Amino acid sequence: MKLFTKLTLFITLSKMVIAILFVLLLPFLVEDIAFRYNDYYLKEQRKKVLNVIWKNGIDAYLQGEENYGSYTMLKEEYISMEPAGKNNLPDTIATLQRVVEGDTLTYRVLSHIFDYHNRRYMLEVGKKTATISQYNRPLQKVALYVLFGLIVFTTLVDLIFTRLLLRPLGVIISTKLVNRKFPFKDHIPPIRTTTTDFRYLDDSLIELMGKIKEAFEKEREFTSNASHELMTPIAILQNKMENLMVEDSPDEELQKKIVGMMKTLNRLKKIVHSLLLISRIENDQFSKTDSLSPYTLVTDVMEELEHRLEEKQLRFNMNISRQIILHNLNHDLIFQLVYNILNNAIKYNKPGGQIMAGDKLIPGEAYQLIISDTGMGISEQEIGTIFNRFKKVVRTEQEGYGLGLSIVSTIAEYHDIKITVSSTVNAGSTFIISFPS
Amino acid sequence: MKVLIIEDEKTMAVEMQAFLEKAYYCCDLAHTARLGLEKIEENQYDFILLDLGLPDKDGLHLLQEARKNCSQAAYIILTARGQLEDRIKGLDMGADDYLPKPFSLLELQARMQAVSRRKFGLTDSEIPLGDFNIDLHKRSVFFEGQEISLSRREFDLLSYMLLHKNRPLSRMQLSEHIWGNFSDDDYDSNYIDVHIKNIRKKLSAFASVDWLQTIRHVGYKIKL
Numbered sequence: 001m002k003l004f005t006k007l008t009l010f011i012t013l014s015k016m017v018i019a020i021l022f023v024l025l026l027p028f029l030v031e032d033i034a035f036r037y038n039d040y041y042l043k044e045q046r047k048k049v050l051n052v053i054w055k056n057g058i059d060a061y062l063q064g065e066e067n068y069g070s071y072t073m074l075k076e077e078y079i080s081m082e083p084a085g086k087n088n089l090p091d092t093i094a095t096l097q098r099v100v101e102g103d104t105l106t107y108r109v110l111s112h113i114f115d116y117h118n119r120r121y122m123l124e125v126g127k128k129t130a131t132i133s134q135y136n137r138p139l140q141k142v143a144l145y146v147l148f149g150l151i152v153f154t155t156l157v158d159l160i161f162t163r164l165l166l167r168p169l170g171v172i173i174s175t176k177l178v179n180r181k182f183p184f185k186d187h188i189p190p191i192r193t194t195t196t197d198f199r200y201l202d203d204s205l206i207e208l209m210g211k212i213k214e215a216f217e218k219e220r221e222f223t224s225n226a227s228h229e230l231m232t233p234i235a236i237l238q239n240k241m242e243n244l245m246v247e248d249s250p251d252e253e254l255q256k257k258i259v260g261m262m263k264t265l266n267r268l269k270k271i272v273h274s275l276l277l278i279s280r281i282e283n284d285q286f287s288k289t290d291s292l293s294p295y296t297l298v299t300d301v302m303e304e305l306e307h308r309l310e311e312k313q314l315r316f317n318m319n320i321s322r323q324i325i326l327h328n329l330n331h332d333l334i335f336q337l338v339y340n341i342l343n344n345a346i347k348y349n350k351p352g353g354q355i356m357a358g359d360k361l362i363p364g365e366a367y368q369l370i371i372s373d374t375g376m377g378i379s380e381q382e383i384g385t386i387f388n389r390f391k392k393v394v395r396t397e398q399e400g401y402g403l404g405l406s407i408v409s410t411i412a413e414y415h416d417i418k419i420t421v422s423s424t425v426n427a428g429s430t431f432i433i434s435f436p437s
Numbered sequence: 438m439k440v441l442i443i444e445d446e447k448t449m450a451v452e453m454q455a456f457l458e459k460a461y462y463c464c465d466l467a468h469t470a471r472l473g474l475e476k477i478e479e480n481q482y483d484f485i486l487l488d489l490g491l492p493d494k495d496g497l498h499l500l501q502e503a504r505k506n507c508s509q510a511a512y513i514i515l516t517a518r519g520q521l522e523d524r525i526k527g528l529d530m531g532a533d534d535y536l537p538k539p540f541s542l543l544e545l546q547a548r549m550q551a552v553s554r555r556k557f558g559l560t561d562s563e564i565p566l567g568d569f570n571i572d573l574h575k576r577s578v579f580f581e582g583q584e585i586s587l588s589r590r591e592f593d594l595l596s597y598m599l600l601h602k603n604r605p606l607s608r609m610q611l612s613e614h615i616w617g618n619f620s621d622d623d624y625d626s627n628y629i630d631v632h633i634k635n636i637r638k639k640l641s642a643f644a645s646v647d648w649l650q651t652i653r654h655v656g657y658k659i660k661l
Binding site for chain 2: 228231232234235236238239240242243245246252255256259262263266269304307308311
């Protein structure tokens, strides 16, 4: 998941959790606040009553009566005063039932005991509980609207800001990481950002890419130099030997030795050629712009190999579709790949054996070229290492230089071609070359 | 024919000279581009063999300048760089052929002959070989006007040996000429024997082929 998506999800989810918590808590909070305020209000009322008694005497209420009671029009509040017993109780606020004009109503009641002229009175101030909570609903509503608005607003601000903040990272990813193909030939300027983390990341990437490019250039240079430096002495030796051969010396033994030396030199030449080829492929020095028909390719390869086929009296069966055209390949390299595999199929075959070349198109996935032989096969423990450089397997016949299949694997890797090998000893091997679609 | 070899590797130039002089070419040597250009100004050459990796100047630049002074010569580029771009560039700039190092001197001579046939239109394309005649243009062998059919590779072998007549050629050298980079010496050299056997069989039906000699431990030679 992308960082921005993650942050968006986190921001939205966390805000939603806060909103849900708030909505759940809101009724209790509002209720609590209403009751607290009400208790405060009752205390204020008591203060007012006591002030009046203090100023005007208790008769301002009692007017000679034993007790006093009064309530507002809709019985929402009431006040009462009556003589109290001897016991001295502290102030209490409680929710109690009171009977007013025959109606039993629930009130929040503050009871207060006070002395006046050596007499003890009890003052009760009450407010109907229903009226206490009357503003709760509208209050909750307003609070919810405000909350909703705030959440939408802050989420938007958060997202916009996150997006702005993460933009440099996006730029780094799109310009420096995505679709960047090795070798990094074009120079990409550093990004503009005030975030030091991104700055650091970008600088590090630029530095790394620079180093890789440098190493790549060095290797390319080395390959070119090495080919020159190795090939020149080989060339000189070869030419010297060629000139030696023509000397009109009747010495048979000497000529035999020269031919032997030339063979060894030829072997050296081929090893150097193969290593240079591998190195050039790994250095990306071949274009991949050719299109080719597998049918024509295999036909061409077999034409080159015909004489070897004849010598071993092998039968060759080809069943390849003529319509298929493969694109974005290097013709010479693919030729070499198929050549090496078919050459091995001949080399390690038994006299009178058979070689089959077939194909299979898996729509949308791959095109497979399948080459199988009836040769000596590859044992299970050897099959994993046949593509390794200089890995030789135990063979009784004349050996190659152990580079043929590693060239195959290098070419395959260069083209994203997969090669799978299955084999049974003394029965034959099958190479499946899967070209990406 | 007059040949100028521009090659900074002195030993290599000397070997080329020794080989070509045996084939009756007349060779001059130059080890730097500057010397090469001087020689080109002073003399007329039929062939200029040019190494690309010279110490004082890039071979491709030299090729451009040399062609101004000596445009009728045939140019063959020799290089150890071996990159495809160099080859294309060289041929684009008017080189007649291109040989990557290390090359066989036999191959060099064969290319030179092919270039001279193509470029200078030498008409002696029919070459006598014992009682036979070989037509390099038509790629066929005649005995008293009668054509003898040889396979493509048999003809290649025969004409290559004829070009290098009186020179012992090893099986490896022959197979390298025929199969190039794909030759597999231990494998293909046996096949050379098969070809030679076929050539002998086809030709000896008409006349003696004693000129095609087997050289023990080495290979074959056409002795004329």
